[in-house]
Amino acid sequence: MTPFILMYGIYLMLFGPVSPGGGFQGGVVLASGVILVLVTHGRTKVKKLTNHVESFDTIGTSLILLFGILGILIGGSFFVNLTPYRMTSLVFLDIVVGIKVFAGVVVLSVFFFEQGVDPC
Amino acid sequence: MKENVFKRVFTALLVVFICLMFLTGMNLGHEDKSDSPLTEFYLENYEETGAINLVEAILFDFRGYDTFGELLVLYIAIAGIIILGKEIIKPKDEGGEGS
Numbered sequence: 001m002t003p004f005i006l007m008y009g010i011y012l013m014l015f016g017p018v019s020p021g022g023g024f025q026g027g028v029v030l031a032s033g034v035i036l037v038l039v040t041h042g043r044t045k046v047k048k049l050t051n052h053v054e055s056f057d058t059i060g061t062s063l064i065l066l067f068g069i070l071g072i073l074i075g076g077s078f079f080v081n082l083t084p085y086r087m088t089s090l091v092f093l094d095i096v097v098g099i100k101v102f103a104g105v106v107v108l109s110v111f112f113f114e115q116g117v118d119p120c
Numbered sequence: 121m122k123e124n125v126f127k128r129v130f131t132a133l134l135v136v137f138i139c140l141m142f143l144t145g146m147n148l149g150h151e152d153k154s155d156s157p158l159t160e161f162y163l164e165n166y167e168e169t170g171a172i173n174l175v176e177a178i179l180f181d182f183r184g185y186d187t188f189g190e191l192l193v194l195y196i197a198i199a200g201i202i203i204l205g206k207e208i209i210k211p212k213d214e215g216g217e218g219s
Contacts, residue, residue: 016173018173019173020173020175021173022173022175022176023180054202057195057198057199058195060191061191061192061195064188064191065188090176090180090181093180093184094176094180097180097187097191100191100194100195101194104194104195104198107198107202108198108201108202111201111202111205
């Protein structure tokens with residue numbers, strides 16, 4: 001079941017500008033796939049993946065910041081994060097946002113999952 | 121006696137506050153904003169962004185700076201939760217009673 005969810009999440013993320021979806025929604029759907037595995041198979045199965053997911057969150061945010069500043073340098077006007085082809089900047093932003101949201105939600109869910117059976 | 125008077129007043133205030141928030145939320149979205157200049161601006165030149173999905177165009181392109189702020193808020197919130205959470209959990213590892 002999970003690969004389908006993940007695939008759908010990636011689709012949502014990549015086809016943001018074209019069809020309904022986009023960065024945030026794609027990221028959350030991806031995270032739901034991982035959470036499904038987390039809940040069914042318990043923490044050990046997802047251990048390998050999640051211990052370095054936190055860095056994705058940070059990298060994602062800093063990337064967007066860089067992209068914005070880059071936009072200023074190239075675009076000239078304030079925080080216009082435009083690379084030459086305007087469409088690619090949109091898709092790139094989509095992907096980075098998706099990864100960031102994905103990492104954030106996964107980290108959060110793993111954290112709360114670790115509270116043991118009765119999260120007191 | 122003084123203790124639960126304060127408590128009762130506080131809960132009453134809280135309830136009133138929540139109801140007010142709910143009411144404002146209810147009648148916020150009913151004004152007819154379809155002819156505001158902003159919407160026209162968006163509708164006219166959103167093709168320029170090359171995005172077919174208008175919502176995405178606005179979210180990432182016209183309103184890119186707001187989304188950036190949103191992302192920052194999201195990031196800080198998650199970082200805060202994890203850091204504080206780890207603080208709270210620590211007593212449990214040392215045998216203390218975790219909150």
